[in-house]
Amino acid sequence: MSAGTFATPVSGPGFVGWKSNSSNLWPNTYSIEWKKKTVSNGSRIHCMKTWNPINNRKFETLSYLPPLSDDSIAKEIDYMIKKGWIPCLEFDEFGCIHRANSQMPGYYDGRYWTLWKLPMFGCNDSSEVLNEIHECKRTYPNAYIRCLAFDNKRHMQSMAFIIHKPNTTTST
Template sequence: MAAACASLLSAPVAVVASAAPARSLKALAPARAATFAQKTVSNGIKTRQMMVWQPTNNRYFETLSFLPPLTDDQIAKQVDYMINNGWVPCLEFSEANMAYVASDNCIRYGNVASGYQDNRYWTMFKLPMFGCTDPGQVLTEIANAEKCFPDAYIRLVAFDNVTQTQVAGFLVHRPASANDFRKPSERSI
């Protein structure tokens, strides 16, 4: 067997040389004038996804505010998530003219600024719901807040007592007179 392997290794190796020089595939294609699309940078079909948002009158609150108003079932699922993480749900409300950032309802600079997000305070509805274990309890309190303050924005926030921070927040009620919600497709230019 060793002799057979030695004969294979000592046999001359034939080298095949190509007669034609190597060409790239681009060289084989017929020459065409470049179109505008070939000269410009584009993400193709993703271009529509990267729209510029209208900088004025484009009002948002917290998380989920780009969605249509949430149903009770959707709110209950969010409350379940809060409770399962050990967070404390709390309801807050604000008059329509004080809900958004504006020159007359926030102080941005100086020693009087609170340092709390954008320096807007919403009034707490009752106390935070410590020990809440059922989303139904929160939905009942949302209904009570809507009865007491029908012309106010009402949001549900969650506090983490370990980190002592607000960890979630979203609107659960807009006033009947509010016409600020617009679909994301209507917010871009």
């Protein structure tokens, strides 16, 4: 293929941003009913605002949802147990990767959260995990708490979600 193949201009209506340079997007061959059924990318389109990341940290799966109830958490943990995964709890004061001890390139504190006890090997009931969650919340009320699921067959973390976000956070 020659370089000219890729430099060939394409004929058709030109677009600038969301507005068309063409005065008539619809040929007269289409009926009015057809125009009503189709979507136009015309000048009345307003760009949709996305999530605001400023002072609004988001985490793993389910973090965009409102805080989960105990019943919702129990359903997620039951799913983990049904899949044969091992539930585990972790907590952290910051909840994100940060630099507190060193400014060296590649060094970050907070890569790993602190483990709450050991992973719950042999756990077969979500109420056991919920009891540990409540105990962790009582012990560390100003910490982020998340639940992980480890797959011991594939030797990997299969799932993670935030259970508790503190009202007062430590500044990073």
